[in-house]
Amino acid sequence: MAEEKDNFRDHIATADKSGKRLWVYPTKPKGKLYTSRTIVSWFLLVILFGVPFIKIDGNPLLMLNIIERKFFIFGNAFWxxxxxxxxxxGIALVLFxxxxxxxxxxxFCGWACPQTIFLEMVFRKIEYxxxxxxxxxRRLAAAPLSAGKIFKKGSKHLxxxxxxxxxxNLLLAYVIGLDQLVKxxxxxxxxxxxxxTAMILFSGLFYFIFAWFREQACTLVCPYGRLQSVLLDDNSIVIAYDYKRGEPRGAVERGQDFSQRGHCISCDACVKVCxxxxxxxxxxxxxxxNCTACIDACNNVMNKLSLPKGLIKYASGNIIEKGDKFRITGRIIGYTVAFTILLTVISLLLINRTDVETTILRTAGTLYEETDDGMIRNLYNLSIVNKTTHELPIELHLKAPEGTITVVxxxxxxxxxxxxETVFFVNIEKxxxxxxxxxxAIEIVSNGETLEEIKSNFMGPRK
Ligand code: SF4
Ligand code: SF4
Structure with a gap:
């Protein structure tokens, strides 16, 4: 046991010494947390599958079209x-x-990650x-090929x-939108x-992940999982074994007096469900x-032994070791302040976001012109990006000083x-x-509403 305890960090639990994969056959969890997670997962699945169908003012609620660089968040178009x-x-999300x-x-991994939800709450349940x-x-996997085995394995994989x-298809709906998917x-x-082709590739990818790759997506690939060692500290709430209460562990004997020993009876129920x-x-x-399956498994064992639940529970290292209460640390305060500042900046930028993005520049290489009626005029280049999903008729108004604009x-x-893109003249009396x-100052007006005000330079003769 001591040797195993020392070595467990040297290799992953799902590979043998030669590196060959050891297939995990977790026992079906049973308990309050598993029931709660099932309810939460159905709720999240409804949201996940429902969002592509929801539109706001004809725009998708959420669409992240990285191919065409079009994004809709809460029905608002971003370019x-x-x-x-x-x-x-992105920075705010990472900070959060x-x-x-x-x-x-x-x-998040245990309760809301789509990988865990699909694997544990959909695919695994079908497998059970x-x-x-x-x-x-395990027995079916080891059994020789038979009609029964082919039927079970075949129907499962189908x-x-x-x-x-x-x-x-769901992923595609988030990328290209439901309308395009239906087409x-x-x-x-x-x-x-x-x-x-994308549809077939995505389907193949998800089949590979959920039918074969499975937990390796979390343990080998997911960057969030691999960052845990730097994100967690002794005050973070994790799924923890209360070793102070559980050790020294050992098999239970009839009429066992638990006041003289640890509460862990080495039944391995927590390992079997993992x-x-x-x-x-x-x-x-x-x-x-953090799937909580081991908490449920151990709580069931504690129940049978008439011992208090919570030998495995949500707790921080310090709660287990020192009996501390949850503490708000300087690190948490620092992150919260930075996150709040960033959120405020984003909110201000969103509030002040315009429907158009206009660039007005004096046409390079041109000077001012004096017309026969005594006006001075300058030529400008105009470029307008429409961030909305409807056509915008645009008028240009010279706000100051007094004068006119002639669009070419x-x-x-x-x-x-x-x-x-177009060019226009600004005409101002001497x-x-x-x-x-x-x-x-030039106002960009559409349907009577001023969308933006742009400032530029106007060249004229010396006085
Ligand atoms: S389920 Fe509980 S009692 Fe059984 S081995 Fe795990 S920690 Fe010990
Ligand atoms: S140790 Fe417990 S919470 Fe963590 S993955 Fe295994 S069963 Fe889930």
């Missing part, structure tokens, strides 16, 4: 011009994750239903692939070769996804989420110019 906002939101993890550990609990699954196809499904395949194959009694480990060519109309370089 590459809003890149600074995305960077700030760091703060949340410092306080609550990997609570078709192949039975851990023991039956359902797994169907579900993976559904999840692949890919209903139009002739030749019209959407790229979309169909979907990542670890023994939480060895302490906090990178592989623990047709009226300005910017297509939805498009860009228009009497309103007091220096060779006058600051002018």
């Amino acid at each position: 590459p011009q809003d890149f600074h906002l995305f960077v700030l939101i 994750i760091v703060l949340f993890t410092a306080v609550f550990g990997r609570l 239903f078709i192949e039975g609990n851990a023991g039956s699954q 359902i797994f692939f169907g579900l993976s196809f559904l999840i692949g 890919i499904i209903t139009d002739p395949p030749s019209q959407h070769v790229g979309g169909l 979907p990542t194959g670890i023994d939480i009694r060895n302490g906090t480990q990178l592989e623990c996804v 060519g047709t009226d300005i109309t910017v297509p939805p989420s498009g860009k228009t 009497v309103h110019l007091f220096s060779p370089n006058t600051m002018i």
